[in-house]
Amino acid sequence: MPSECRLILKHADEPGYTPDIECYARHGGYEVLKKALTLPPKNLSDGKTINPPEQIRDDVKLSGLRGRGGAGFSCGLKWSFVDRKSGKPIYLICNADESEPGTFKDRQIIHKDPHQLLEGMIISCFANDVHLAYIYIRGEFPEGARILNRALQEARAKHFLGKNILDSGFDLEIHVHRGAGAYICGEETGLIESLEGKRPYPRIKPPYFPAILGLYMCPTIVNNVETLCAVKHIVAMGASEYARLGTPNNTGTRIVSLSGHVKRPGYYEIEVGRVTIGELINDPAFGGGLRDGRTLKAVIPGGSSAKVFKAGEKFRLKRKVEGKDVEQEVGMLDLPYDFDSLIAAGSMSGSSAIIVMDDSTDIVEALANIAEFYAHESCGQCTPCREGSLWMSKALHRLTHGEGRKSDADYLVKIADNIPGGRTICAFGEACSWPVQSFVAKFREEFVVKGAADEERRAKENKTAEPIAKAELAVSSRH
Amino acid sequence: MSFTVPAQLEAEIDKLITHYPVKRSASLMVLHSIQENFGWISQEAVEWTAAKLGLQPINIYELVTFYPMFRQEPAGKYQIKVCRTLSCALGGSHQLHKHFCGKLGLDAHAHGLQTTGDGKFSVEFVECLAGCGSAPVMMCNDDFYEGVSHSKADEIVRSCA
Ligand SMILES: Cc1cc2nc3c(=O)[nH]c(=O)nc-3n(C[C@H](O)[C@H](O)[C@H](O)COP(=O)(O)O)c2cc1C
Ligand code: SF4
Numbered sequence: 001m002p003s004e005c006r007l008i009l010k011h012a013d014e015p016g017y018t019p020d021i022e023c024y025a026r027h028g029g030y031e032v033l034k035k036a037l038t039l040p041p042k043n044l045s046d047g048k049t050i051n052p053p054e055q056i057r058d059d060v061k062l063s064g065l066r067g068r069g070g071a072g073f074s075c076g077l078k079w080s081f082v083d084r085k086s087g088k089p090i091y092l093i094c095n096a097d098e099s100e101p102g103t104f105k106d107r108q109i110i111h112k113d114p115h116q117l118l119e120g121m122i123i124s125c126f127a128n129d130v131h132l133a134y135i136y137i138r139g140e141f142p143e144g145a146r147i148l149n150r151a152l153q154e155a156r157a158k159h160f161l162g163k164n165i166l167d168s169g170f171d172l173e174i175h176v177h178r179g180a181g182a183y184i185c186g187e188e189t190g191l192i193e194s195l196e197g198k199r200p201y202p203r204i205k206p207p208y209f210p211a212i213l214g215l216y217m218c219p220t221i222v223n224n225v226e227t228l229c230a231v232k233h234i235v236a237m238g239a240s241e242y243a244r245l246g247t248p249n250n251t252g253t254r255i256v257s258l259s260g261h262v263k264r265p266g267y268y269e270i271e272v273g274r275v276t277i278g279e280l281i282n283d284p285a286f287g288g289g290l291r292d293g294r295t296l297k298a299v300i301p302g303g304s305s306a307k308v309f310k311a312g313e314k315f316r317l318k319r320k321v322e323g324k325d326v327e328q329e330v331g332m333l334d335l336p337y338d339f340d341s342l343i344a345a346g347s348m349s350g351s352s353a354i355i356v357m358d359d360s361t362d363i364v365e366a367l368a369n370i371a372e373f374y375a376h377e378s379c380g381q382c383t384p385c386r387e388g389s390l391w392m393s394k395a396l397h398r399l400t401h402g403e404g405r406k407s408d409a410d411y412l413v414k415i416a417d418n419i420p421g422g423r424t425i426c427a428f429g430e431a432c433s434w435p436v437q438s439f440v441a442k443f444r445e446e447f448v449v450k451g452a453a454d455e456e457r458r459a460k461e462n463k464t465a466e467p468i469a470k471a472e473l474a475v476s477s478r479h
Numbered sequence: 480m481s482f483t484v485p486a487q488l489e490a491e492i493d494k495l496i497t498h499y500p501v502k503r504s505a506s507l508m509v510l511h512s513i514q515e516n517f518g519w520i521s522q523e524a525v526e527w528t529a530a531k532l533g534l535q536p537i538n539i540y541e542l543v544t545f546y547p548m549f550r551q552e553p554a555g556k557y558q559i560k561v562c563r564t565l566s567c568a569l570g571g572s573h574q575l576h577k578h579f580c581g582k583l584g585l586d587a588h589a590h591g592l593q594t595t596g597d598g599k600f601s602v603e604f605v606e607c608l609a610g611c612g613s614a615p616v617m618m619c620n621d622d623f624y625e626g627v628s629h630s631k632a633d634e635i636v637r638s639c640a
């Protein structure tokens with residue numbers, strides 16, 4: 001029986017659990033921070049000593065923790081890239097922009113257990129020699145920002161922040177910074193620009209890797225809310241204990257946001273890879289199945305940027321069976337929900353947001369909705385992305401408003417194919433083309449049929465159109 | 480039109496600026512403070528903010544024109560933001576938007592923010608509000624509402640005294 005495994009959301013929904021520091025303390029809050037700050041230096045057999053921050057960094061690496069924001073990059077490895085020799089200050093930014101459509105997990109942590117995030121952040125800052133950190137929270141979370149500010153005040157009053165925290169000699173200040181409604185602020189270099197008070201234009205990499213040239217051109221760590229919470233649990237449990245959760249290379253727990261046409265949409269924390277997509281959708285412990293009388297049509301497995309899966313799709317995946325690599329056929333619903341399986345199946349777990357669509361869904365409308373989002377949110381720096389996202393949205397608008405063409409399916413793919421692959425500054429280029437490429441590839445018929453029907457209808461209308469109107473049309477089309 | 484910032488607001492803004500090693504970083508937070516106080520960001524407010532942060536007005540103006548939450552003209556006293564994006568669309572948010580517009584006498588098909596003649600309500604579509612599991616979702620000013628049925632929508636409108 002698959003079930004939730006609540007580590008980060010352990011207390012969040014318990015009756016009587018409140019976001020204030022007293023409640024957090026009653027549940028063991030800030031004990032892990034105390035442990036981290038008082039770790040003894042570790043002496044190695046070769047006479048070298050490893051100081052406490054380095055021990056924590058090693059633990060995070062050993063834990064196998066992968067970023068929960070979207071890319072799933074190893075957190076320990078990211079921290080190891082930080083330039084610690086530059087002599088410049090190192091900054092840490094918590095990415096609380098939560099703006100990938102379908103995703104609503106960070107909101108739960110911020111609203112219900114803000115001190116857990118702060119504790120994770122303070123430990124991560126201690127581990128990385130950071131003395132000034134920010135929480136970049138999306139502008140549409142005004143209540144979340146107030147909750148975090150209150151939590152910060154409480155933490156300062158208890159001396160978990162400020163100078164010489166708990167007499168450890170470690171100083172840290174954290175501030176809340178609010179965005180103002182732009183999706184691209186979730187991209188880490190766009191976020192940094194925004195935090196510098198500018199338009200959130202993503203920076204080109206190289207050379208602007210945040211670990212080297214981030215905020216104010218100083219080494220900077222950007223981590224998602226959930227990633228930073230996981231750090232607290234890694235320090236609490238120890239790296240190997242944490243790594244026992246989940247599956248190899250996909251360790252720990254992850255909060256899945258499930259939305260769309262299921263009976264029980266919501267957020268579910270699972271051991272990574274120990275629950276399948278089908279279980280998440282159909283099991284009574286999770287989505288509880290589709291609405292009565294409906295059948296599954298499509299699943300977007302990792303936020304709106306992720307490539308769509310069609311119901312009934314099958315994949316050939318390499319798997320380890322009794323230590324040997326074998327190729328196996330796996331149905332879409334049987335895919336374990338983890339980073340690697342979804343990549344192997346041609347999509348991604350992204351921000352771990354699953355959007356379920358049943359047979360009542362007009363697939364062309366659904367893609368038009370997504371495309372409009374990207375057309376609105378492109379920052380406009382790169383021509384392929386700025387123009388391409390708009391063209392795709394316009395073509396889809398046409399196609400959903402009776403003005404489609406049979407050739408629109410090809411037209412859409414042609415545009416989508418020309419945006420990603422190193423032609424743009426940031427991964428938004430990929431993010432806006434993947435839905436179009438995958439929707440059209442997998443549901444091509446629906447696009448063609450719709451366009452063809454529109455063409456036919458227009459041809460008929462043209463024949464019966466008033467001669468004067470026709471003449472006017474002919475004149476206007478000459479200009 | 481003269482633009483004066485109340486002393487208390489200015490004190491709040493001065494405090495915000497101390498949160499950053501570089502003044503310019505405070506721009507978004509200062510603009511939020513101004514918009515919360517005045518309801519929108521006027522040309523004078525842009526100039527005031529720029530002067531406050533030691534910047535050129537263009538450095539602030541380009542933010543006001545880029546970030547969707549900042550307003551260059553007044554909006555209604557109650558601002559209704561309905562989520563437009565996929566999960567909410569699957570859950571009926573477009574019908575909800577139409578319902579609000581119908582109820583308040585606004586054009587559901589017009590682009591962008593719509594405000595009633597008496598300046599009491601504005602309705603607009605916004606992108607995913609990170610509440611997709613309880614679609615359709617919306618905000619009315621700073622308050623967030625989930626699973627909004629049409630009758631709940633009517634209640635929200637009624638409660639805006
Ligand atoms: C267009 C775009 C939007 C993104 N939006 C978010 C977001 O809203 N929240 C987030 O945590 N990461 C987002 N990311 C990923 C961040 O760039 C970054 O990888 C992440 O914050 C790193 O944290 P992690 O390693 O803990 O996952 C986005 C990336 C792109 C390309
Ligand atoms: S890819 Fe798109 S969003 Fe990213 S920098 Fe270029 S124009 Fe902006």
Ligand code: FES
Nearest residue numbers: 562567608610611
């Ligand atoms: S799609 Fe409406 S809140 Fe996410």
